[in-house]
Amino acid sequence: MCNPWFCVGMGWLPMSVGVMVMATFTISYSISVSLGHVPAEFPYISDTGTYVPESCIFGQLLNIAAALAFATMYVRYKNVIEYNHNEDSRVLLWNKIGLVMGSLAALGMSMVANFQEHNILDVHLFGAFMCFFLGTVYAYIHSWISYQFCPIWSSKQACMARLVLASLCLFSLLFTSIFAAVAQSKWEGEKPTKWSxxxxxxxxxxxxxxxxxxxxxxxxxxxxxxxREFQKIRMEANIRLYTEDMMPINDPEV
Structure with missing residues (x-):
């Protein structure tokens, strides 16, 4: 019997993002550590996908994860429009801004995957900035949108969880950036992926x-x-055929 967490509605879509990203990190980390490319003690995520062969796996899987992440954020965008029956202009505006931020964050994830730090560092860092910073902005935007529909659509627990996670993203991003700059200013080694x-x-x-x-x-x-919210979503594709003069073939009047 099918597990409802995977089979009901579109609930499988956001879950697939997490599963794919975790698979990416786990596989690339295991290979890079086993080959001695990085130390086992907390390397940077990008370091685990820098050298061949793990860089190939890292790039391929992370590209798939980026596509799934974009699909999830687009479905969320359409879902907000569907639930916004009162046509609150603030919600519609921030929903559009969130889609832009999320799309750029997904693009940044793909850039991180395809431009390894030892090849084109500037592009890699710019992609990481897009992914993490714009992703954090997206998280805050949809945390606010969730509160606008609480508790009718989003549960109080979900709203609180999203706000806490968005804040955790922000503080983690600040700590990552600040301490990376300080560490780099003190570093005197030869191979940054094997910091001792x-x-x-x-x-x-x-x-x-x-x-x-x-x-x-x-x-x-x-x-x-x-x-949970995606499990309530059903997506349908409407296909209409047209004649050469752009008249709908399946229109009852035709």
């Missing part, structure tokens, strides 16, 4: 990498908060 205590800035480096992992997990959990 003797290289300088090691404590700050660990704080930065741990914060990045917390940031990534917070995003995944945010998508999981959509599962």
């Amino acid at each position: 205590p003797e290289d300088g800035g090691f404590p700050e480096h660990i704080v930065s990498t741990v914060s990045e992992w917390i940031l990534a997990v917070s995003f995944l959990l945010y998508f999981f908060t959509y599962i």
